[in-house]
Amino acid sequence: MTPRILTLEPITADAFAPFGDLIEQRDDNAVKMNEARFDRFVELASIDVDGTVADINVSLMRCVIVSELPYQIELLERHPRGSQIFMPVSQQPYVAVVAPPGLRPELADMRAFRVNGDQGINMRRGVWHLPMLGFAKDQRFFVVDRKGGDNCEEHHLDAPIELRGSL
Amino acid sequence: MTPRILTLEPITADAFAPFGDLIEQRDDNAVKMNEARFDRFVELASIDVDGTVADINVSLMRCVIVSELPYQIELLERHPRGSQIFMPVSQQPYVAVVAPPGLRPELADMRAFRVNGDQGINMRRGVWHLPMLGFAKDQRFFVVDRKGGDNCEEHHLDAPIELRGSL
Numbered sequence: 001m002t003p004r005i006l007t008l009e010p011i012t013a014d015a016f017a018p019f020g021d022l023i024e025q026r027d028d029n030a031v032k033m034n035e036a037r038f039d040r041f042v043e044l045a046s047i048d049v050d051g052t053v054a055d056i057n058v059s060l061m062r063c064v065i066v067s068e069l070p071y072q073i074e075l076l077e078r079h080p081r082g083s084q085i086f087m088p089v090s091q092q093p094y095v096a097v098v099a100p101p102g103l104r105p106e107l108a109d110m111r112a113f114r115v116n117g118d119q120g121i122n123m124r125r126g127v128w129h130l131p132m133l134g135f136a137k138d139q140r141f142f143v144v145d146r147k148g149g150d151n152c153e154e155h156h157l158d159a160p161i162e163l164r165g166s167l
Numbered sequence: 168m169t170p171r172i173l174t175l176e177p178i179t180a181d182a183f184a185p186f187g188d189l190i191e192q193r194d195d196n197a198v199k200m201n202e203a204r205f206d207r208f209v210e211l212a213s214i215d216v217d218g219t220v221a222d223i224n225v226s227l228m229r230c231v232i233v234s235e236l237p238y239q240i241e242l243l244e245r246h247p248r249g250s251q252i253f254m255p256v257s258q259q260p261y262v263a264v265v266a267p268p269g270l271r272p273e274l275a276d277m278r279a280f281r282v283n284g285d286q287g288i289n290m291r292r293g294v295w296h297l298p299m300l301g302f303a304k305d306q307r308f309f310v311v312d313r314k315g316g317d318n319c320e321e322h323h324l325d326a327p328i329e330l331r332g333s334l
Contacts, residue, residue, distance in 0.1 A: 023225065033298075036232060037234065037300065038230055038299065039231055040226055040227070040229075041226055043226065043314065044225050045225040046221070047220050047225065051220075052219065053216055053218075053219065054213075058211050059207055059208055059210065060190070061206070061208075062205060062206045062207075062208070065205075089255065089285070091256070131200075131204070132205065133201075140285075142287070147209075147210065
């Protein structure tokens with residue numbers, strides 16, 4: 001059976017809005033800080049986790065197995081108890097493959113975004129997504145999500161979807 | 168009057184512990200994730216802000232005025248209502264100049280740490296610190312702190328302290 005095809009598109013804040021926040025510098029939200037030594041771009045992501053501030057998990061991820069495009073998508077997951085921020089800290093591009101929240105992912109509504117190494121994403125609670133892929137050894141992300149278990153649902157696709165495009 | 172001198176030392180988690188968390192990869196807290204494609208280093212920083220999860224501010228900072236060493240320290244500040252995470256996203260080194268919490272900074276207890284571009288810091292609530300300096304145009308940080316005002320106290324030094332060392 002020929003796999004279904006999903007092609008990468010560039011991410012924009014508007015296109016990603018149904019799935020979460022695009023974390024990037026935008027001149028419309030710059031404020032000066034520290035005696036004008038820095039521009040600051042504020043309120044870029046809404047953290048949304050079950051529980052309190054103490055339930056937030058700050059972590060780093062480092063790629064040890066490198067993925068390549070085209071990539072065969074066989075599994076999506078979602079986190080019903082919290083949002084997830086991924087911020088690149090090694091300035092390397094990546095992909096965000098997402099589908100709207102729901103009991104099961106609607107594959108017809110899947111989108112695949114190419115994200116550059118200066119842009120972070122905040123995945124909204126419950127959004128279906130491809131587990132994060134790394135495209136270079138030691139590619140690294142700073143992550144803000146929720147501590148604790150009972151927060152991951154998986155969906156295995158009946159047939160693979162081929163993710164195409166280039167970074 | 169000859170300025171007092173403060174010399175940069177390399178940051179370590181232990182040396183920085185009285186002031187906050189050093190956010191770095193440490194093999195003792197690595198766990199596998201996403202079918203072992205990534206190592207994940209978890210619970211690297213304790214966010215501590217007045218209010219709820221919704222009061223957390225996720226932002227980016229970009230350097231527009233470049234500082235140099237030696238640097239004359241004339242002002243310290245502290246944030247009584249929340250911790251502050253600074254995570255470099257442009258892989259460039261920086262400094263963390265800190266003094267223990269208290270009504271006023273005890274200058275005899277000041278420390279100046281050199282932090283590399285792969286390491287973040289989480290400044291504990293109330294810790295006195297030098298406002299962030301950038302040492303390169305467009306040096307950038309990802310920041311997690313508290314939204315809203317009434318959260319900054321400043322202390323102007325009677326005499327400057329000269330920060331020495333190299334990055």
